[in-house]
Amino acid sequence: MANAPPPLSPRKTPRQARSKATVHAILEAAARILETQGADAVTTNAVADRAGVSVGSLYQYFPSKEAIFAELIRQMRAQMRDDIFRAMDFVVGKSLSFAMARLVRAVIHHHVHRAHRADALEHLEAQLPPDPDSLAMMSQTRARLALCLTQHDVPQPEQAAEDVLNLIIGMAHPALHDGETDFDSLARRIDPAVLGYLGANVTVS
Amino acid sequence: MANAPPPLSPRKTPRQARSKATVHAILEAAARILETQGADAVTTNAVADRAGVSVGSLYQYFPSKEAIFAELIRQMRAQMRDDIFRAMDFVVGKSLSFAMARLVRAVIHHHVHRAHRADALEHLEAQLPPDPDSLAMMSQTRARLALCLTQHDVPQPEQAAEDVLNLIIGMAHPALHDGETDFDSLARRIDPAVLGYLGANVTVS
DNA sequence: CCAAAATGTGAGCAATGGCTCATGTTCAAC
DNA sequence: GTTGAACATGAGCCATTGCTCACATTTTGG
Structure with a gap:
């Protein structure tokens, strides 16, 4: 039973x-x-x-075999969270555009560093039952970014945090996967997209 | 041998x-x-x-079993290509922002329509050997978008086409996957990001 | 009608792979 | 030393699954 x-x-x-x-x-x-x-x-x-x-x-x-995958995913999510925490801590008090530039580069760096591993793990994650710990780490990541956005008077900061992360990852991930090696060029192409998104909600202060 | x-x-x-x-x-x-x-x-x-x-x-x-997956992926790519072709044909002569808005909604519609299927297929595609036909369809899709961008004097239209597609899909896909149902709100959040990206390269004409 | 081609069937082979368990080895505490 | 717990081993069970093949049925062309 x-x-x-x-x-x-x-x-x-x-x-x-x-x-x-x-x-x-x-x-x-x-x-x-x-x-x-x-x-x-x-x-x-x-x-x-x-x-x-x-x-x-x-x-x-x-x-089980899946428990191994779950643990690897947890480690990856923890590292991403920590990377982004560090980036956000670093930009406290700086301008919004400076903060976002730093975020963009943190995400790119994270994906470059663990390129193939992170790639495969993210695919796996979709096929596994959702893991509370991993979800919590992603939630913490978004929350930290939302705090940063709040301090710059971005309305609906939670929604914006999620969108901005998806936007950055969505642009960086396929580009890096396709062998893009000019990380600086990539970052400079993502920057205006992020600012464009935020620009619709905030008047630049 | x-x-x-x-x-x-x-x-x-x-x-x-x-x-x-x-x-x-x-x-x-x-x-x-x-x-x-x-x-x-x-x-x-x-x-x-x-x-x-x-x-x-x-x-x-x-x-083989994989041949079945390959065929399904081909069908999905063909449908996406056709959806975007239709959208781009429709906006010939219209403004860049109108064209991009239409594109955003076409991609969202495509993902909504075949939500779970497209989701799973895209994960599978990463694990299968690359299929020439699918690659060709994606190439055609980008080329059609690049043509549209060229007509609006966007510099480096191929690069921009790829980035814009990744940006839209990157934002739309996770949001829809997480159960976002307000497609209009989603589209209106993606629009400024796309225009922000293009805005760095073009002065709005 | 009748052959030949096209299409359909499903039992079962061969290989794979997740996982157990009976057994052996190392370590820590006293 | 001795003892019990922690740790390690790997042959092999058992269920799964991709796929074949010998055979049956339907369709087509003449």
């Missing part, structure tokens, strides 16, 4: 240094296979093999 | 009305399973079952 769906959170927390290394190796191996060979190549056997551990060990820490 | 990779094009063209119906039923079944249950649920047996045909028939017309 009560046939609970398998959880996506790690199965057991490692206590010794040895097992921490195991968990790290598993995640790293999964990520590398994902980047280089695509999602279908990420089999539990392949991951364990590449991590230099046995499948049994893998299943001591992750209840 | 010469172990050719399985082609993604249909295996045999149906000649009789009966088999045309079979092919159509297979594609429709695959699309419906994809929409409702996700990519992993699309097995050849499930598709044949839902289409009301046998697996054998399926493999008479598609050399």
Whole structure:
């Protein structure tokens, strides 16, 4: 009857240094296979093999293959959140256009840094059941941006924060994916789009 | 030695009305399973079952499961291209802002119409080997938009066409996916972003 | 009508891959 | 040392699934 769906959170927390290394190796191996060979190549056997551990060990820490993906996605979302937090902290008190320029470059940098990994992970995320932790991190990211926009008197800052993030990612992601290497040119093309969006709502102060 | 990779094009063209119906039923079944249950649920047996045909028939017309996906993607790209062609034809001689507004609404309409299907297909496309036909259709789409931009003296129209499409899709797609239902509000938020982008390159004439 | 071509069937093969479990090894605490 | 918990192993179970093939049925052309 009560046939609970398998959880996506790690199965057991490692206590010794040895097992921490195991968990790290598993995640790293999964990520590398994902980047280089695509999602279908990420089999539990392949991951364990590449991590230099046995499948049994893998299943001591992750209840399912999907739990590994969920953890990788969590890490990516956390990094993006932190990147954007840093960018927003840096521009406190600066002009809106300066703040947005910084945001644009933070997002581009984030995508460049983890290009293939982030790419594949985002596709995976769409196919997995939504993870509360990941959702929370994205929510925090938007909230921090909304705070910045509020301080510049942008109306409906939550809506604007979401739109602006989608706009930047939507432009940067395909461009970088298609091999765009002139990051500066890309940033300078995104800037006016962001300001154009905000310009409809704010008179530049 | 010469172990050719399985082609993604249909295996045999149906000649009789009966088999045309079979092919159509297979594609429709695959699309419906994809929409409702996700990519992993699309097995050849499930598709044949839902289409009301046998697996054998399926493999008479598609050399592999991926060929079915490739065909669905081709259909989606063709429809998007045609939608945008129609929109661009309609705005010949009109102002740039009018043209862009029309484009924005065409893209939104396209995504609304085939919401879940287009969503899943685009994710699949990233995992499949690139299909020449699909690439050609996207190229034609960009070219048509670039022509429109050229007629409004937008510099670097090819680059701009790509950016504008990415911008519109990038904003519309996540919003619609998150259940946004006020399409008019969405369109009116995208408009200024597009004009902002173009505004950096053109003085409004 | 009748062959030949086109179309359709579905049991089942072969391969894959998620995951378990019986067993062995290392570590920490006393 | 000893003991129990934590950690690791990997052969292999079992379910799934892409796909084939030997055979049946329908359609077409003459």
